[in-house]
Amino acid sequence: MAVQDPYDTRPFGQDTTTGMGVQLLMLEVLCRAVGLGTAGWLTGSTFAVVTWAVLTLALRRSWTGSFGPANRVTLARAVLVGGVTALVADSFAHRVPVAVLVALATVALILDAVDGHVARRTGTATELGARFDMEVDAFLILVLSIYVAMPLGAWVLLIGLMRYAFVAASWALPWLRGDLPHSMARKTVAALQGIVLVVAGAGIVPTAWAFLAVGLALALLVWSFGRDVAWLWRTRESAA
Template sequence: MTDETHVGLSRGNFSRWITVGAGHVAMVAGTLLALELVWSAGPSRAFLGAVALVVVLEVLLVWILFDEGTPISAKPAQSPRDATEQSVTLATWVTIARAGAVVVLAGFVATGLPTESGIGPWAPAALFALAMVFDAVDGAVARRTNSETAFGSRLDVEVDALAILVGSVVAIAAGTLPLVFLAVAVARYLFVAGRRWRTWRGRSVSTLPANRLRRPLGGFAMLAVLLALTPVPSPAVSYWLGLLVAVPVLANFCWDWLAVSGRFEKW
């Protein structure tokens, strides 16, 4: 990152961080109120505690993105001053709303999936689906309004990864996904950490090659988590489906790691 694009936590960005954090908390509160209407048991203290923990983690994530110098805008036509002073866009607010759904979903880690009658048992799947469906919406809004930003793009990727992680942990805790699926949930984090470790050690890191399987396998992983969060199919079906999906997804991550670590060049 060059000095021209590094914006860090300037006074303007600190103000934006406060705004984003407050907006995020407000969206989480609104989602909790909506959940209260469809879930007869209602959120417990443990549920709210888990939600509060993930809220803090997500607000810290935004802080880190600013502090790392992820620019609000990286459009070549703009000066550094313009890039620093541009407000958080509508598309980014959509991403933050997605993050709010993920936060509330995290509460079910503490309480397990709802089992009472009515539409309450569908709430976890609905929250996960909301986070996934709006993944396409924020990108479309950014392109339609010509407001694509480096910060919004990075935040979008992080929310995607967190949604898979939280959804997987909820399902694993409920017994509707196998424990091995946790490897799928953390594979992206391990992959990024591995690349940074190699860079820090001064080792070569190759460009990630094109891979036609990466996107469809990611879609299958999302589908496996979604089905595991719904009352149907049976836990046994979603469990074995998750196991079936985990194998090729993890194999593909291993293939990508061999590529970026230069293993192919040695063969």
């Protein structure tokens, strides 16, 4: 009986390639339906290619034999995030349809509660899947913060950049890479960021209220990261 090469991407290559194809198809639909410009198309295409390349490499290194149903849900979320990214990039050149942008972001946020549930129900939860889910979440928050920063100010970017700043700090401070305990408060604060940014970006509330809501969301995020950093500092010796 032949032994499968652990670096063979055929079991999951079809999923990742299909995901990239669907992403490009979405960009074409946006071009025809809402007039997505060159900047948006190029940004969305770059997002699709980079996502495919990074995900394929990560799957190879993890020796994953199957992509799994939960990762397919996360990949669908990534396609939606690619659409949001394209629209936000295009918004620097001309006005984009806010309703479409909000709809794509909202569905992506809703599906965030689905992939984890699917992973647990099917017994396919993996470290790679959790990381994939986290990266999609982080990038969506970054893109939304860029969009909301245009009317509210550059300070909103702190929401999208905080997680990346934490990762960058962990390169210099290895104790920041320790495992954190499960926290419902952390998950709630993280979910709140996307909801608040979508509402603020939709323009359905007065600017003053949007400013206040986003400011509160940022304060909660600072508290959440600060609490985790403090916990990692206290347990750094035992973790080492």
